[in-house]
Amino acid sequence: MSTDLNVEINYSEYSILVVDDVISNVLLLKVLLAAQKFNVITASNGMEAIDITKKQQPDLILLDVMMPGMSGFEVAQKLKNDPEVQHIPIIFLTALNSTADIVTGFKVGANDFISKPFNKEELVIRVNHQISLIAAKRIILQKTEELKKTIQGRDKMYSVIAHDLRSPLGSIKMVLNMFVMTMSPQMIGEEQYEMLDSANKSTEELFTLLDNLLKWTKTQTGRLTVVFQDFELVKSISGVFEIFSLVSSSKNIELIFDSNEEINVRGDIDMVKTITRNLLSNAIKFSFSGSKIIIEVKKIGNMAVVSVKDFGKGMSQEEQQKLFNSETHFSKYGTNNEEGSGLGLLLCKDFATKNRGDLWLQSEEGKGSTFFFSVPLKDN
Incomplete structure (x- = not known):
């Protein structure tokens, strides 16, 4: 019935x-x-x-x-x-x-x-109405429980995949990095070197994706704890900058770190480094060969603000609106057709918020983008 x-x-x-x-x-x-x-x-x-x-x-x-x-x-x-x-x-x-x-x-x-x-008919109708509400509520509870189990199963699968693949892929990444740094086209031939360099870049991107996936799963399931501590922001970002200088040089992009002031902040240092890595990786991905990327750290009010500015592809207003929406799953190809998952920026936004800061951008299509994120200053 x-x-x-x-x-x-x-x-x-x-x-x-x-x-x-x-x-x-x-x-x-x-x-x-x-x-x-x-x-x-x-x-x-x-x-x-x-x-x-x-x-x-x-x-x-x-x-x-x-x-x-x-x-x-x-x-x-x-x-x-x-x-x-x-x-x-x-x-x-x-x-x-x-x-x-x-x-x-x-x-x-x-x-x-x-x-x-x-009235007999009225009584039957009112009783049937209450029973229909009960039945609907039971269906909702049942579907909600099924959805919870599906989400838990999905998150567990993501976590297992990311965790189990991360270690062996990390080893492969280190070996390929070493080969690229110690070999040259003259040693193994132009074609073989290009293949080795392409494999190295693909491995770097895959490792970043798995790392982001593992962290995203943990933060969505409440298993990633924010560890607040006092640390010097410029020094922490300098370490990330040095690593990505090697990556940018392979694309003939100049990285400029325009910050010498000591700035002490309070936040989760690993999360801050993850945000910086993702923003630098994206900036390199969407920059043209021969261009530059500028990283700055400034004090603005009671916050430290990190900016990563590129002069690459940029984004339209429509693309910017989709950027931090998990439902749209927005991603874009880089200047060398590098693929992206769209997950990195969602993770960055989440991490910035968890650190009592924020993440935002300014972008113009064809002229480049600047991404900003903030961290509270120490004793703030």
């Missing part, structure tokens, strides 16, 4: 507790609900209703208000104060129809009211 929420419901899977001290009302309700294939449970007073609810956990309660000993309002209040059964919806059956009574009912947890004497 289909409902207004388009949820297919097998009513025989749902139980309804009918609570009324008048036996004729109980019998009538039992006949009406049984005709809809519901499982019907009955109780003749408030204490019995509470006991049955705790033991059998019905899906819905039809509760008379005017009962001797304990009123329906009191029963509802006790049930809504019990964490194990407070989720069970309650429809009050009552001859009371004043605004004050209705307000009282909703205050103690009513989901709906049916006036006595009730």
Whole structure:
């Protein structure tokens, strides 16, 4: 049977507790609900209703208000104060129809009211509506749990792949780096050297991707902790700069580090280095041979701001809007058709935020881009 929420419901899977001290009302309700294939449970007073609810956990309660000993309002209040059964919806059956009574009912947890004497069709419709809401909620919870398991499985797979491949690929990267640095085209031939250089660059890019993937997975699953410490920013970035000077020289790009001032900051040094590595890697990727890249570190207010400026391909306004949106998964080819995953900048943005800073850019298509990220100064 289909409902207004388009949820297919097998009513025989749902139980309804009918609570009324008048036996004729109980019998009538039992006949009406049984005709809809519901499982019907009955109780003749408030204490019995509470006991049955705790033991059998019905899906819905039809509760008379005017009962001797304990009123329906009191029963509802006790049930809504019990964490194990407070989720069970309650429809009050009552001859009371004043605004004050209705307000009282909703205050103690009513989901709906049916006036006595009730219309049979109205009662069935209101009951079916509550059951459809329950069914929809169960489907949502089920799908949410399935989605959580899917995401957990995906993140675990990403983490395993990145972790298990990182070590052997790191060894290959070191060997290829050594060959490129110690050999020349004259030693092994122009064609062989180009192949070796291409393999070295591809390995560097793949290693960076795996490193970013591993860190991204950890930060998304809450397993990457920010370790705040005081450190000298310029010195830390200088180490990254020296490594990428070798990479940029192979593309005939000049790296300029225009910062001599000592700037002490407080943040996670590994995350700051990861941001710098990704920004420098992107700047080299999108710069033309013979151009330059300028890295600067400045104090602006209570923050240290690092900028990485290139004079390469640049980006349109449309591309910039997509850049930090994980749903668009934006990536762009470099000047030598280098491929990118788009993951690095998402990771940089996340790391900058985690360090109580920010990451932003200025770019013009055909003229280049400048990426900035900030880190709080020490004792700030």
